Amino acid sequence: MIIYYKIKTKLVKKFMDIYDFHIYKIPNLKDKLFSKKQNIDIFFHTGAVNKQDIKLINITNILIVSSKKTKDIVSNNPKIKINDNQIFVIYPVVDIPKINKQDKKDFLKSRNLNKKTTILYFTAKEFKTTGVSSFLNIIKNLKNKNFVAIISGDKLQLKPTVSLLQEMGLSKKVILIQEDMYNISDIFILPTSNKLLSYSVLKAMSYKNVVFLPQTNSASELLDSFSIMNSSIDSSIGFRVDMLLESKGELKIYQKNNIKIAKQLTLNKQFKKLKKIIKNNKEVKI
The missing domain is CATH 3.40.50.2000 (Glycogen Phosphorylase B;)
Known part of the structure; x- marks a missing residue:
C-alpha cells in the first residue's frame, strides 16, 4: 500500500506496525517528467486543508479525516474530485488513564x-x-x-x-x-x-x-x-x-x-474501524 500522512499519529504508527506499505513521496520536477504517476491508497489527513493537501486528496483512494467538519470542507470544495464514499472520519486516538x-x-x-x-x-x-x-x-x-x-x-x-x-x-x-x-x-x-x-x-x-x-x-x-x-x-x-x-x-x-x-x-477501537475501511475498499492494494 502507498500511504501519506501529515503527522505520525498513534493510528498511523499502529498501521505501520501491521501492514506492508510505502510512503508517498511528493514528486519534484524530475519525478514529474520521468517517473510514473502514483496514486495514494490511504491519506491520513490532520489539520487544515491546504493547497498541497487538495492535490494529494485528488489522487487518493481512501481519505481519513479527524472530524465531520473536515469531511464537509473536503466534500464541498469544488477543486476536490474525491467522492464522499472515499472519505472516512476517524477521531484522534485517546488513552484512558487510571484516575486516582x-x-x-x-x-x-x-x-x-x-x-x-x-x-x-x-x-x-x-x-x-x-x-x-x-x-x-x-x-x-x-x-x-x-x-x-x-x-x-x-x-x-x-x-x-x-x-x-x-x-x-x-x-x-x-x-x-x-x-x-x-x-x-x-x-x-x-x-x-x-x-x-x-x-x-x-x-x-x-x-x-x-x-x-x-x-x-x-x-x-x-x-x-x-x-x-x-x-x-x-x-x-x-x-x-x-x-x-x-x-x-x-x-x-x-x-x-x-x-x-x-x-x-481508544487505539484498539479506532484501528478496528480502519481495518474495516481497508477491507471494504477494493481500490486499495493490500
Whole structure:
C-alpha cells in the first residue's frame, strides 16, 4: 500500500506496525517528467486543508479525516474530485488513564480547600485564541461560589494572566500552575475561537471531565448539546455551570457520559474501524 500522512499519529504508527506499505513521496520536477504517476491508497489527513493537501486528496483512494467538519470542507470544495464514499472520519486516538481520586483530595487539602470543592479547569498552548479571558468572565459571573478554578500552561502564557486576574478581582479564586491538571478537575471549559479539533477536549473527557466548548470547534461533534456553547463568548454557559455546581448528581451524569464516549476512541477501537475501511475498499492494494 502507498500511504501519506501529515503527522505520525498513534493510528498511523499502529498501521505501520501491521501492514506492508510505502510512503508517498511528493514528486519534484524530475519525478514529474520521468517517473510514473502514483496514486495514494490511504491519506491520513490532520489539520487544515491546504493547497498541497487538495492535490494529494485528488489522487487518493481512501481519505481519513479527524472530524465531520473536515469531511464537509473536503466534500464541498469544488477543486476536490474525491467522492464522499472515499472519505472516512476517524477521531484522534485517546488513552484512558487510571484516575486516582486521592490526587484531588490531596490537592484540595494542600490548598486548605473543602474536600467537596468542584474544580473548573482551563489549559491551552496559546491562551489568547483559546479564550482565557472568556473563561475568566464565565467564572467571575457564577452565582455558586463552591469552586476553585485552575489555569495551567507554560510560563509565557501564565505571566500575563497574573495581571488579568488582578484586574478582574479573581486572584484568590484562580490557581495558576504549569502542570496539566486533568486528573483532578471536574469541569473543563475551553471557549476557543479555533475551529480545528482541540485534542485537549478529548483528553479532558478521558479524565471524566464535563466539557464546555463552542460549536465552531470540531471536537463539539462528540459532545452532548448541553455542553456546546453558541460561541466563544456565550454568556449562557454560566447558567449551565451553576447548575452542575448545585447538583453533584447532574455533574456525575455528564462525567460518566463523557468517559463513555472517550472509551470509544481508544487505539484498539479506532484501528478496528480502519481495518474495516481497508477491507471494504477494493481500490486499495493490500
